[in-house]
Amino acid sequence: xxxxxxxxxxxxxxxxxxxxxxxxxxxxxxxxxxxxxxxxxxxxxxxxxxxxxxxxxxxxxxxxxxxxxxxxxxxxxxxxxxxxxxxxxxxxxxxxxxxxxxxxxxxxxxxxxxxxxxxxxxxxxxxxxxxxxxxxxxxxxxxxxxxxxxxxxxxxxxxxxxxxxxxxxxxxxxxxxxxxxxxxxxxxxxxxxxxxxxxxxxxxxxxxxxxxxxxxxxxxxxxxxxxxxxxxxxxxxxxxxxxxxxxxxxxxxxxxxxxxxxxxxxxxxxxxxxxxxxxxxxxxxxxxxxxxxxxxxxxxxxxxxxxxxxxxxxxxxxxxxxxxxxxxxxxxxxxxxxxxxxxxxxxxxxxxxxxxxxxxxxxxxxxxxxxxxxxxxxxxxxxxxxxxxxxxxxxxxxxxxxxxxxxxxxxxxxxxxxxxxxxxxxxxxxxxxxxxxxxxxxxxxxxxxxxxxxxxxxxxxxxxxxxxxxxxxxxxxxxxxxxxxxxxxxxxxxxxxxxxxxxxxxxxxxxxxxxxxxxxxxxxxxxxxxxxxxxxxxxxxxxxxxxxxxxxxxxxxxxxxxxxxxx
Numbered sequence: 001x002x003x004x005x006x007x008x009x010x011x012x013x014x015x016x017x018x019x020x021x022x023x024x025x026x027x028x029x030x031x032x033x034x035x036x037x038x039x040x041x042x043x044x045x046x047x048x049x050x051x052x053x054x055x056x057x058x059x060x061x062x063x064x065x066x067x068x069x070x071x072x073x074x075x076x077x078x079x080x081x082x083x084x085x086x087x088x089x090x091x092x093x094x095x096x097x098x099x100x101x102x103x104x105x106x107x108x109x110x111x112x113x114x115x116x117x118x119x120x121x122x123x124x125x126x127x128x129x130x131x132x133x134x135x136x137x138x139x140x141x142x143x144x145x146x147x148x149x150x151x152x153x154x155x156x157x158x159x160x161x162x163x164x165x166x167x168x169x170x171x172x173x174x175x176x177x178x179x180x181x182x183x184x185x186x187x188x189x190x191x192x193x194x195x196x197x198x199x200x201x202x203x204x205x206x207x208x209x210x211x212x213x214x215x216x217x218x219x220x221x222x223x224x225x226x227x228x229x230x231x232x233x234x235x236x237x238x239x240x241x242x243x244x245x246x247x248x249x250x251x252x253x254x255x256x257x258x259x260x261x262x263x264x265x266x267x268x269x270x271x272x273x274x275x276x277x278x279x280x281x282x283x284x285x286x287x288x289x290x291x292x293x294x295x296x297x298x299x300x301x302x303x304x305x306x307x308x309x310x311x312x313x314x315x316x317x318x319x320x321x322x323x324x325x326x327x328x329x330x331x332x333x334x335x336x337x338x339x340x341x342x343x344x345x346x347x348x349x350x351x352x353x354x355x356x357x358x359x360x361x362x363x364x365x366x367x368x369x370x371x372x373x374x375x376x377x378x379x380x381x382x383x384x385x386x387x388x389x390x391x392x393x394x395x396x397x398x399x400x401x402x403x404x405x406x407x408x409x410x411x412x413x414x415x416x417x418x419x420x421x422x423x424x425x426x427x428x429x430x431x432x433x434x435x436x437x438x439x440x441x442x443x444x445x446x447x448x449x450x451x452x453x454x455x456x457x458x459x460x461x462x463x464x465x466x467x468x469x470x471x472x473x474x475x476x477x478x479x480x481x482x483x484x485x486x487x488x489x490x491x492x493x494x495x496x497x498x499x500x501x502x503x504x505x506x507x508x509x510x511x512x513x514x515x516x517x518x519x520x521x522x523x524x525x526x527x528x529x530x531x532x533x534x535x536x537x538x539x540x541x542x543x544x545x546x547x548x549x550x551x552x553x554x555x556x557x558x559x560x561x562x563x564x565x566x567x
Contacts, residue, residue: 313376
């Protein structure tokens, strides 16, 4: 939802120019796309009567809609100015440079009465992408004017890569085509016998839509655990994990082809046979970096039958660590049995396509017994396809939106569980986070049983040894002071250092990693990084696409970022 502006603010909105000469004005670019370049105003602006220091008319009806739906991811994902996390919107280093409501009580007038809404880290303008021609024109404009570009689909972003101050946002959400082909052959392939069951989706399709479409076609697409995550964007381009990944691989292992506009203004097909260097880079090198993906094609599986375990118990100050000890001691065995899912300090929701119900009960007997002894429950059930499980467990457990939440995950290799020292170190880590009032979050998503071809993707090599992604993180309230924000960042830095010390030589899934990771190049891409930089320079020599700690980013850019004063 676009906030309304007063006539005073709207006056001359698109008549300003950007750095450049001659035809490099925003007006001229706007004319080439039929006047579709729009000013991007903050999501919560209708609730305010001051915007960037100028009076505006408060829109009571629009404000009420936003307040009532402030925690609704669908209002945000369908809005060009809607982001799931506040760090995408705010200038994090300056508590006054934001436009937020109180996420715990959006009706709280303290957030918006006698307060100024400021642009924060939002782009200044956006263009709803309708075709490759729009993107080609945007790159031409960016090259001529110096105006940076960012790419946004749903706004499900922890590292601010789909936002950025004074940028032009290319909004792809409404590219929503979907097509199933039971005999897909990548363009340029000379092996006509090599065919795949595949689904091709436009860049705006999210997993809620893709899962339903796959179900209707009696196939299974491997995807994320959040309904609003986009299929073609940062999820797949940075690796992309699923609770089916232990058996069926990561998102980068499943993608067969991209249709992408690169910053040199060329609309390309990237697959194993055409532009293979670009294809390799897009399979793990990160979203918002190498081009604007307009569609992607994914290898899908037939309908998958599996068992699911839902185990939980009431949490107290004494029962988390014994539970985690059972989990740690069984992790390697469970990995070989195909289990994938999510574990917290008092819950386990896992699935396996290999086991019967009785086998699953035997596999999880120790944790089932523990949960019941602590007043909990255990449900083991069979699903004949993914979609009913998705509706029952995934849709009902969506992450909170409209909050500031920095992740801090690390990939935990199988080797850690093979030694007493490694297991002890993990238990000490859990003890530490418990003392801080936190609970562990463990996506069991490492591609343990997937038959990976070494070097075929550019995602962190640490993925291929991983069995867990162990999460931590930090958050702050909408009105947190700068000292409080710095304290939170210091805490996530300390926890990252601890888990890095336990897992030397491993890495992290950068979409869900600590944004302030010091050795981010090694952690997020390892030995793949230099090759990725070479490919980045080949297709984007003028750095028209640049985002926080993406491939090609350098430390000198910290000063221009929203995070500068936090470090």
